[in-house]
Amino acid sequence: MKKVIMGNHAVSYGVRASEVKVISAYPITPQTHVVELLSEMCANGEIDAKFIKVESEHSAMAACVGASAAGSRAFTATSAQGLLLMHEMLHWAVGARLPIVLANINRAVGPPWSIWTDQNDSLSQRDVGWLQIYCESNQETQDTVPQAFKIAEELQMPVMLVMDAFFLSHTYEIVDMIEKEQVREFLPPYKPDIKIDTADQHSFGNLAGPDHYMELRYMIQKAMDRGLDVIKRVDSEFEEMFGRGYGLIEPYRCDDAETILVTSGTVASTTRVVIDELRDEGVRVGSLKIRVFRPFPIEDVFEVLSKAKKVAVIDRNISFGAHGIFYQEIKSALYGRTDIPIIGYIAGLGGRDITPKVIREIADKAIGDEQPERYINWIGVKI
């Protein structure tokens, strides 16, 4: 069945189809619709889950940790300041190897206060050990929720699903709805090997001395390494059942492209429009959407980009004192294997619209400039 729904509700319906058992959340714009609809679904029995109205995001993630350790499929959603407040617990979920799924609606961080989109909230959580998947459409968002649980439970690792505030969270699109009966085949009920269980007791969260700590960290990295294959496999299983797959990355008209624009989130859709325009004019350009950011798909990215003559990365984020964050990742993925120029562009911070015109400007600059400033080019700054 197809329905016209908003991006935030696409998350809620994905959660409904995934038969989550515990939802724990604190409201924050622009995430509120996600959890309000879930609260309604819990209240009217549409999902057999418990909804906890906690007193902060820190407690929201702590409650998910508890629920997941007790053997339940657990979910929360947040944004910006809320995600930052969760930071300590995000680390905890990884170290405790709990397959929690979190939807983060990308919102700029204050001060100054902003409710509009950019990626600095989720990207500043880059190194905590959560898998991160950036979604582009409401359909992809809904479908990514059960995928995320399947990936998480197989790897025993938490997964963050990320989407742009307003441009996606509040935008209505047609979505082919997935239902739990069908999803159950794809994502069977969660059965952890160990859990908090009075019949089979374990202790969680102990002290690990220098003799053990490093091995546990090594195992997290191993799970991340395995993650790329698991994500691919889960995605193709999903595609087999539902006819839709998304991949780790999504190249668009890259085969003979001389210049490739690297994007993520909703900017990917806008960029495709510009690519078509430029192609009509005979310009050989393509674009590459990065969907999975952690673990970073180095080989897949290399495979696509190494054939180009120039790479331009559009970052709706900034690592102050360095560069755009996707830019850094692309650069390190290609390091030592090719010497094509990689150019970084910062655009759209704090929700400033990245229109086709803006992307066109970036493309023209990247293509035309013989000796571009490689690291950081600010687009549209009014100073």
Next chain:
Amino acid sequence: MFDYLQYVRQENFPHIWCSGCGDGIVLKALIRSMDKLGLSQDETVMVSGIGCSSRTPGYVDINTLHTTHGRALAFATGVKIANPDLNVIVVTGDGDATAIGGNHFIHAARRNIDLTVLLYNNYIYGMTGGQCSPTTPRGAYASTAQHGNLEPPFNISGLAIAAGASFVARGDVYNVKKLETLIGKALQKKGFSLVEVVSPCPTAFGRRNRMARPVKMMEQLRDTVVSVEKWEKMTDEERKGKFRTGILKDIEKPEFTAEYAKLIEKMRPEE
């Protein structure tokens, strides 16, 4: 007529509050109390967290600090300790101060630091559109309580009293003259002083609880508020469905920044 203009940042108007919201009434009562006490605008600082209530400092022409959700009291503690001569007013909401910032609230009261706290209690998270807060009454409806709220609420004034505040009062925006007096007393008090202001939110609370019309919410205040003096003489039966306003606690006890100054004096090496 009282001239509010010297106290407000006219460039920030019109304000964001809905028509029928109680928050503007609190703002005006605060301005009148400040004026009556002759508080210097330059030596007064207003700190707030996040919420509709916490938007108040945007409209007042004094030193203001609009901070993060729940942390206003922690920021304000820093301001007051750095410069104890400043009058520090904290504006917060039921969610801001008793959900996400609950810890700071009890500790600021326990420490008895000289802050004047105006806590606008509208029984809901107004700004985010009407989710349950720690003061949402049992059985009341919210976007996260479709069958009525299950959880028992905090009694905010009671919480502050138990935590150690030296001045605690409750007022409401219907009885606005009284509110102004209570704010004035709180501003003059040396120590942690709280005024819990019951302020209607017709948009996020009223609409879900059969009080969509702001007038209805005002009438409800008129009909349920009882003065502390009268409350004392009422039976439990008569108290049902009512709440009291007035000064609930007013005692003298050591204030944190003054004690700190004394300690510094005591530890100073003799010449």
